[in-house]
Amino acid sequence: EPEVTQTPSHQVTQMGQEVILRCVPISNHLYFYWYRQILGQKVEFLVSFYNNEISEKSEIFDDQFSVERPDGSNFTLKIRSTKLEDSAMYFCASRITGIYGYTFGSGTRLTVV
Amino acid sequence: DAKTTQPNSMESNEEEPVHLPCNHSTISGTDYIHWYRQLPSQGPEYVIHGLTSNVNNRMASLAIAEDRKSSTLILHRATLRDAAVYYCILRANAGGTSYGKLTFGQGTILTVHP
Numbered sequence: 001e002p003e004v005t006q007t008p009s010h011q012v013t014q015m016g017q018e019v020i021l022r023c024v025p026i027s028n029h030l031y032f033y034w035y036r037q038i039l040g041q042k043v044e045f046l047v048s049f050y051n052n053e054i055s056e057k058s059e060i061f062d063d064q065f066s067v068e069r070p071d072g073s074n075f076t077l078k079i080r081s082t083k084l085e086d087s088a089m090y091f092c093a094s095r096i097t098g099i100y101g102y103t104f105g106s107g108t109r110l111t112v113v
Numbered sequence: 114d115a116k117t118t119q120p121n122s123m124e125s126n127e128e129e130p131v132h133l134p135c136n137h138s139t140i141s142g143t144d145y146i147h148w149y150r151q152l153p154s155q156g157p158e159y160v161i162h163g164l165t166s167n168v169n170n171r172m173a174s175l176a177i178a179e180d181r182k183s184s185t186l187i188l189h190r191a192t193l194r195d196a197a198v199y200y201c202i203l204r205a206n207a208g209g210t211s212y213g214k215l216t217f218g219q220g221t222i223l224t225v226h227p
Contacts, residue, residue, distance in 0.1 A: 035215075043157060044217070045215065091156045091157070093157075095213070099162070099213075102159055102215065
């Protein structure tokens with residue numbers, strides 16, 4: 001069964017450093033998403049991406065965050081200057097057009113120290 | 114986003130059916146009812162979705178009330194691997210071009226006893 005692949009599975013970074021989280025969505029999917037889950041809390045929407053541009057973003061997704069689909073296969077989330085409160089699991093998801101379900105990746109655990 | 118209400122937790126015994134309820138009294142006519150689950154230390158996993166009619170797939174069944182104000186996810190024979198947090202989510206389909214973000218609540222923690 002096709003999968004959404006995320007790398008790395010765990011990243012530790014110093015506060016203030018830039019991090020890039022990588023995702024390879026399912027190849028024929030058209031809509032791409034990033035979600036995050038702080039330990040013990042709900043899964044929160046960050047951003048959706050369609051047709052090479054951001055289609056919707058949450059209040060969490062401020063100027064420190066950016067997304068890119070540089071080569072037609074990878075989908076990346078960049079955090080420019082990490083804060084302690086950015087520590088969370090980050091999930092990438094993708095879906096085909098229509099009302100079908102999403103496929104989520106296994107996540108990247110980001111720890112900011 | 115229309116809100117859903119689920120019990121915080123439920124318990125079941127292995128190989129017994131499980132009925133996970135969800136109330137969504139403010140659902141709109143174009144909202145689809147989606148169910149996802151999240152196993153420990155994993156990303157959410159799509160389970161099933163429906164609009165008005167009951168739906169079956171290899172994982173579960175979805176029973177939707179006639180007035181669409183509630184639904185029930187049915188696991189026909191629970192296994193230990195079904196222990197997870199189950200989320201009932203309403204997904205809007207706005208004008209046929211839905212960017213379709215999912216809004217997760219707290220979900221129902223399902224415990225399955227051997």
